[in-house]
Amino acid sequence: MTRHLLSVSDLDDDALRSVLTTAAQMHDVQHRAVKKLPTLRGRTVINLFFEDSTRTRSSFEIAGKWMSADTINITGKGSSASKGESLRDTVRTIAAMGVDAIVMRHQASGAAQQVAGWFDESGVATSVLNAGDGTHEHPTQALLDAYTLEQRLGPLAGKRIAIVGDVTHSRVFRSNVLALPRLGAHVTVVAPPTLMPSGVASWAAADGFALSDDLDEVIDSGVDALMMLRVQRERMAGGFFPTPREYTVGYGLTRDRLATLTRRNPEAVICHPGPMNRGLEIAADAADAASSLVLDQVSAGVAVRMSVLYHLLASDGIVEGSLA
Amino acid sequence: MNGHRMSGHNDLLVTGAAVHGGESADVLVRDGRVVAVGPDATGAATETDLERVDADGLVLLPGFVDLHTHLREPGREDAETVRSGSAAAAAGGFTAVLAMANTSPVTDTGEAAEHVLDLGVAAGLADVRPVGAVTKGLEGAELAELGMMHRSRARVRVFSDDGRCVHDARVMRRALEYVRAFDGVVSQHAQDPALAGPGACCHEGEVSGRLGLTGWPAVAESSIIARDAELALHTGSRVHIAHVSTAEGVEAVRWAKRRGARITAEVTPHHLLLTTDLLGSYDPVFKVNPPLRPQEDVDALREALVDGTIDAVATDHAPHARHDKEHAFPDAAFGMLGLETAFSVVHDVMIASGRMDWALLTERMSTAPARIAGLAEHGQHIRPGSPANLVLVDPRAEVTVDPGASLSLSRNTPFAGRTLTGRVRTTILNGRITVADGEVRP
Numbered sequence: 001m002t003r004h005l006l007s008v009s010d011l012d013d014d015a016l017r018s019v020l021t022t023a024a025q026m027h028d029v030q031h032r033a034v035k036k037l038p039t040l041r042g043r044t045v046i047n048l049f050f051e052d053s054t055r056t057r058s059s060f061e062i063a064g065k066w067m068s069a070d071t072i073n074i075t076g077k078g079s080s081a082s083k084g085e086s087l088r089d090t091v092r093t094i095a096a097m098g099v100d101a102i103v104m105r106h107q108a109s110g111a112a113q114q115v116a117g118w119f120d121e122s123g124v125a126t127s128v129l130n131a132g133d134g135t136h137e138h139p140t141q142a143l144l145d146a147y148t149l150e151q152r153l154g155p156l157a158g159k160r161i162a163i164v165g166d167v168t169h170s171r172v173f174r175s176n177v178l179a180l181p182r183l184g185a186h187v188t189v190v191a192p193p194t195l196m197p198s199g200v201a202s203w204a205a206a207d208g209f210a211l212s213d214d215l216d217e218v219i220d221s222g223v224d225a226l227m228m229l230r231v232q233r234e235r236m237a238g239g240f241f242p243t244p245r246e247y248t249v250g251y252g253l254t255r256d257r258l259a260t261l262t263r264r265n266p267e268a269v270i271c272h273p274g275p276m277n278r279g280l281e282i283a284a285d286a287a288d289a290a291s292s293l294v295l296d297q298v299s300a301g302v303a304v305r306m307s308v309l310y311h312l313l314a315s316d317g318i319v320e321g322s323l324a
Numbered sequence: 325m326n327g328h329r330m331s332g333h334n335d336l337l338v339t340g341a342a343v344h345g346g347e348s349a350d351v352l353v354r355d356g357r358v359v360a361v362g363p364d365a366t367g368a369a370t371e372t373d374l375e376r377v378d379a380d381g382l383v384l385l386p387g388f389v390d391l392h393t394h395l396r397e398p399g400r401e402d403a404e405t406v407r408s409g410s411a412a413a414a415a416g417g418f419t420a421v422l423a424m425a426n427t428s429p430v431t432d433t434g435e436a437a438e439h440v441l442d443l444g445v446a447a448g449l450a451d452v453r454p455v456g457a458v459t460k461g462l463e464g465a466e467l468a469e470l471g472m473m474h475r476s477r478a479r480v481r482v483f484s485d486d487g488r489c490v491h492d493a494r495v496m497r498r499a500l501e502y503v504r505a506f507d508g509v510v511s512q513h514a515q516d517p518a519l520a521g522p523g524a525c526c527h528e529g530e531v532s533g534r535l536g537l538t539g540w541p542a543v544a545e546s547s548i549i550a551r552d553a554e555l556a557l558h559t560g561s562r563v564h565i566a567h568v569s570t571a572e573g574v575e576a577v578r579w580a581k582r583r584g585a586r587i588t589a590e591v592t593p594h595h596l597l598l599t600t601d602l603l604g605s606y607d608p609v610f611k612v613n614p615p616l617r618p619q620e621d622v623d624a625l626r627e628a629l630v631d632g633t634i635d636a637v638a639t640d641h642a643p644h645a646r647h648d649k650e651h652a653f654p655d656a657a658f659g660m661l662g663l664e665t666a667f668s669v670v671h672d673v674m675i676a677s678g679r680m681d682w683a684l685l686t687e688r689m690s691t692a693p694a695r696i697a698g699l700a701e702h703g704q705h706i707r708p709g710s711p712a713n714l715v716l717v718d719p720r721a722e723v724t725v726d727p728g729a730s731l732s733l734s735r736n737t738p739f740a741g742r743t744l745t746g747r748v749r750t751t752i753l754n755g756r757i758t759v760a761d762g763e764v765r766p
Contacts, residue, residue, distance in 0.1 A: 110606030199530025
């Protein structure tokens with residue numbers, strides 16, 4: 001039993017299903033006139049964001065508030081971390097204030113896992129929830145993606161899902177390939193060779209997903225969902241592809257590809273974790289298409305984060321069959 | 325066993341030691357030199373003027389020589405001082421260490437080199453020899469005062485920008501040409517910075533891919549080794565490759581030696597034992613430069629150490645204050661302690677496993693590094709007349725590594741909690757015991 005959510009792999013199959021089921025219940029709260037549950041009354045959650053984020057931080061903040069938790073936002077800029085304090089000192093100082101959970105976004109891979117390790121080692125009771133660590137994982141994003149896709153497509157068993165784009169720098173990809181195959185989906189990861197992570201072939205074989213560098217071929221083979229990843233503009237200086245134009249021609253969801261996608265499977269849907277680079281990895285027509293689930297993902301994000309906070313913090317912490 | 329009796333003199337009679345791992349013999353040390361080995365030794369000793377060391381069951385070897393130590397003084401005395409680092413060296417069986425130049429200020433002048441030398445003499449626990457920077461401020465652009473450092477009292481002969489690669493081929497060529505005048509050697513941190521890009525913090529491979537960490541590809545190491553081998557051939561100078569970490573790097577050194585380049589190479593104990601799989605914990609204690617590699621590379625390094633492609637073991641002892649490691653993995657400092665555990669790791673991996681014998685261990689940890697650094701008073705065969713820079717090791721003892729017991733000021737050992745076979749018992753510097761069973765002799 002863990003009291004942290006650092007990776008999708010912290011959830012066993014029952015826990016994964018339980019989080020998604022509870023999310024559906026939480027989703028109903030959004031449609032109520034009074035959006036408030038008493039579930040986390042008296043609990044304190046710190047959103048500790050060392051890296052800029054609007055949607056994830058807001059999503060966690062709303063999720064906490066709708067469940068009556070006291071939520072406080074702290075950003076890395078202007079915090080003691082920017083004055084040279086070690087990460088360990090920073091998080092232990094915050095935990096010492098008696099908070100129940102730290103929702104943590106950090107630009108470094110593994111940061112949330114390290115913090116959880118320091119807490120465990122020194123008996124600090126605070127839970128750590130990974131809200132994105134560098135290019136490693138973003139578990140609640142994968143959970144909300146799975147939830148959104150299920151809402152539209154039904155059970156994911158047998159569904160064909162392609163994850164497309166800047167895979168090597170994507171924590172969304174790293175969490176989704178841990179979640180979607182376990183729900184029975186057939187996942188194909190599509191990227192130019194320069195944007196595939198090192199050693200991905202053996203990893204794909206072990207974790208049950210396929211690889212491709214040909215987006216047209218994948219779309220033409222018929223997919224149920226295309227999950228487009230953001231091209232991280234700050235990474236372009238790394239020489240991963242020659243020009244944005246060439247990237248779009250090779251790997252963007254263009255108007256033509258959207259037409260092919262729909263022709264091959266009229267029910268096919270499009271996801272994007274946002275923020276979108278319109279005209280680069282996704283054409284405006286695709287972003288705004290009826291088959292685009294981008295705003296559904298945002299809405300589902302609050303529900304899924306409510307579910308996760310509930311499983312981590314409600315009553316005695318872990319509810320039965322929730323988190324492995 | 326292994327008892328010591330103080331007499332107030334520096335003369336020693338070591339009894340019953342397996343000298344060089346061979347037959348048991350007594351060894352008499354007087355005025356800093358070995359004066360007798362074998363039956364003559366006991367006869368030559370008198371009961372009143374010497375300290376006896378009962379070395380029954382122990383192996384007596386020339387003291388170890390470390391081509392690659394970071395002592396942090398001047399500049400980061402909170403992490404290590406020449407004194408504390410020398411104590412750690414002596415505890416690890418080292419009688420000579422080469423102190424890397426990346427201190428603050430950098431050791432890039434004769435005066436800076438003499439300062440480090442003097443600190444070592446004052447500490448008196450190991451022969452501390454400064455390594456000079458190849459380029460001013462380790463900036464990679466202009467040659468440091470290589471000749472001035474050599475002409476100083478420190479007699480610097482080994483130059484390195486360690487921590488950084490001398491990546492400009494023209495600068496490397498000039499450095500090699502320049503040091504040839506006094507048979508100097510350039511120790512290269514082989515790592516092409518263009519291939520090992522910004523943010524790289526581990527080996528590039530499946531583990532880095534899964535963990536979302538930016539990695540160094542092996543080719544960043546081997547391509548520089550191959551280039552420097554060509555430059556060594558072109559200039560006729562000596563190049564030494566610091567901390568080889570990859571199978572590809574080993575192959576490049578092998579190829580260079582076959583071509584007749586004056587090239588030597590070292591491997592660290594941690595690269596002989598640990599693999600990149602340890603990074604799954606994101607524990608910065610395993611963050612080191614060059615990084616831990618997969619098992620295939622570890623196997624290639626072990627083989628190369630046996631067949632002589634790699635000439636020496638060097639620790640790359642890199643102490644860090646605790647707060648410099650308590651950051652997220654990509655932000656934490658590179659490096660790990662090595663002096664005190666080096667022998668135990670090498671013994672465990674190479675001797676206890678049957679890969680290596682005592683003669684080869686002596687060559688790799690004492691003789692070859694002393695030869696590469698030009699230290700005539702170290703690494704010498706133990707016989708009458710040789711300098712009494714010696715170490716007694718216990719091959720049967722087990723060591724469970726306890727960071728709290730370290731004589732270093734830092735605690736960043738990657739071997740914490742590991743049990744290894746083979747323990748350093750007593751280190752003798754110039755005929756005087758410096759450390760016995762982990763205790764520094766005043």
